[in-house]
Amino acid sequence: MNAAKNVVVIGAGPAGIAAAIAANLRGFRSVVLDARMPPVDKACGEGILPHGVAALRELGVRLDAGMAHPFFGIRFLDEECLAHAAFSGEPGLAPRRTRLQQILIDRAIEVDVEFQWGARVTHVDSKFFTTNEKQIPYDWLIGADGQNSAVREWAGLRSSAVRRERFGFRRHFRVRPWSDGVEVYWGEGCQMFVTPTGPEEAGVAVFSRDPQLRVEQALERFPALAEKLEGAAPASKELGDTTSLRRLPEVTVGCIALVGDASGTVDALTGHGLSLAFQQAIALADALLQEDLPRYEAAHRKIMAMPVAMTRLMLLMEGSDTIRRRALRLFEETPGLFSRLLSIHSGAVPLSSVSAGEMIQFGWRMLRA
Numbered sequence: 001m002n003a004a005k006n007v008v009v010i011g012a013g014p015a016g017i018a019a020a021i022a023a024n025l026r027g028f029r030s031v032v033l034d035a036r037m038p039p040v041d042k043a044c045g046e047g048i049l050p051h052g053v054a055a056l057r058e059l060g061v062r063l064d065a066g067m068a069h070p071f072f073g074i075r076f077l078d079e080e081c082l083a084h085a086a087f088s089g090e091p092g093l094a095p096r097r098t099r100l101q102q103i104l105i106d107r108a109i110e111v112d113v114e115f116q117w118g119a120r121v122t123h124v125d126s127k128f129f130t131t132n133e134k135q136i137p138y139d140w141l142i143g144a145d146g147q148n149s150a151v152r153e154w155a156g157l158r159s160s161a162v163r164r165e166r167f168g169f170r171r172h173f174r175v176r177p178w179s180d181g182v183e184v185y186w187g188e189g190c191q192m193f194v195t196p197t198g199p200e201e202a203g204v205a206v207f208s209r210d211p212q213l214r215v216e217q218a219l220e221r222f223p224a225l226a227e228k229l230e231g232a233a234p235a236s237k238e239l240g241d242t243t244s245l246r247r248l249p250e251v252t253v254g255c256i257a258l259v260g261d262a263s264g265t266v267d268a269l270t271g272h273g274l275s276l277a278f279q280q281a282i283a284l285a286d287a288l289l290q291e292d293l294p295r296y297e298a299a300h301r302k303i304m305a306m307p308v309a310m311t312r313l314m315l316l317m318e319g320s321d322t323i324r325r326r327a328l329r330l331f332e333e334t335p336g337l338f339s340r341l342l343s344i345h346s347g348a349v350p351l352s353s354v355s356a357g358e359m360i361q362f363g364w365r366m367l368r369a
C-alpha cells in the first residue's frame with residue numbers, strides 16, 4: 001500500500017480536482033497546481049451525463065437542483081425530423097462551468113486537498129516537476145492539463161494523429177428553457193447544442209470545421225432555434241476551443257499518469273468529456289492505491305471505448321448530409337432504437353451488450369431509411 005505518498009496534480013480543471021479528491025479519499029495527500037486563478041471558465045456545453053453524475057456522487061460531490069439544472073434526455077433535430085429519448089434512470093445535470101469548479105474545489109478542501117493557484121508548471125521529468133523555477137520531487141504525478149497537455153509531451157506519451165479537428169463556441173442566453181432535455185440541431189456543416197443550465201438560462205454551442213463560425217452567425221442556419229432565442233439577452237462572453245478525437249496508445253509512464261482531456265479526447269458533440277474525466281479519476285486513484293498503473297491503462301481503455309464509438313457514429317453523421325438525414329429519419333421512425341442508443345450513450349447499458357446482429361440490422365435499416 002502506498003497511502004502515505006504524495007500526489008501532485010497539474011491542472012485544476014474538472015479532471016484534476018476530481019483526481020485529487022479520489023486520491024485523498026484513498027489516503028493520499030494531493031496538491032493541485034494551476035497556472036490560472038479561479039473561477040476558470042472554458043468553452044463547454046456543461047452537460048454531465050447520468051454516469052458522470054454517478055461518478056461525482058462516488059467522489060462525495062452531490063449536485064442538487066440549486067447547483068445544477070437537470071436534463072432528462074436528448075433530442076436530435078434537423079429541418080425534417082425530430083427524435084427524442086429520455087434517460088432510463090436518473091437525469092443528467094448541467095452546472096455552469098465556474099460553479100462546477102467551485103463545487104469541486106469545496107469538496108476537495110473538505111478532504112484536505114491543497115491548491116496552488118497561479119502556479120504554472122514549466123517542466124516535468126521522472127522525479128521532479130518545476131514551478132516558479134523551483135524543482136520539487138513527487139511520488140506520483142497526474143497530468144490533468146487539458147487537451148494540449150504539456151505534461152503529455154514532457155512524459156513522452158505521444159498521441160496518435162488527432163482526427164477530425166473541429167471548433168466549438170459557447171454562449172449563455174437568458175431564456176426559460178423550452179425543453180427538459182439537451183437539444184442537438186443538425187445542419188449542413190455544423191451542429192448547434194442547447195443545454196438548459198438554469199430555470200432562466202440556456203447554454204448554446206456551435207460545432208463546425210470553420211474556426212470563424214460563431215453562435216450568432218450559426219443561428220441564421222437554424223431558424224427554429226433562432227426564433228426560440230429571439231430577444232434573449234446574452235448572459236456570458238462567447239468562448240471557443242478546438243475539439244477532436246485524440247487517442248493515446250498509453251496514458252501512463254513511470255510514476256506519471258494522465259487524466260481528462262490530457263489523456264485523450266472525444267468530439268465535444270458527444271457531451272462525454274466531463275463524465276470521462278470523473279470516471280478516469282476514480283479508476284486512477286484505485287490503481288495508485290494498488291501501485292498498479294497498468295490497471296489504470298486497462299480501465300482507461302474500457303472507459304473510452306463507448307464514447308469513442310459514439311464519436312465515430314456522430315462524425316459519420318456530421319460528415320455526410322445523406323447519412324445524417326437517413327440516421328435522423330431512422331431515429332424518428334424507430335424511437336426504440338434511439339432510446340437504446342441513448343441508454344448506451346448514458347452508460348445505462350454497456351456497449352458490449354450490442355450484438356453483431358444488431359449492428360447489421362442497424363446498418364441495413366440505415367440503408368433503407
Ligand SMILES: Cc1cc2nc3c(=O)[nH]c(=O)nc-3n(C[C@H](O)[C@H](O)[C@H](O)COP(=O)(O)OP(=O)(O)OC[C@H]3O[C@@H](n4cnc5c(N)ncnc54)[C@H](O)[C@@H]3O)c2cc1C
Pocket residue numbers: 010011012013014015016033034035036040042043044045046047048049119120121122144145146147150167168169170205240241242243259260261262268269271272273274275277
Ligand atoms: C465547445 C465545447 C463543448 C463541450 N461540451 C461538453 C459537454 O456538454 N459535456 C461534457 O462532458 N464535456 C464537454 N466538453 C468537453 C469538456 O469541456 C472537457 O472534456 C473538460 O473540460 C476536460 O477537463 P480537464 O480538466 O481535462 O481539462 P481543462 O478543463 O482544460 O483543465 C485543464 C487545466 O489545466 C491548467 N493547466 C494547463 N497547463 C498547465 C500548466 N503547465 N501548469 C499549471 N496548470 C496548467 C489550465 O489552466 C486548466 O485549468 C466540451 C468541450 C468543448 C470544446
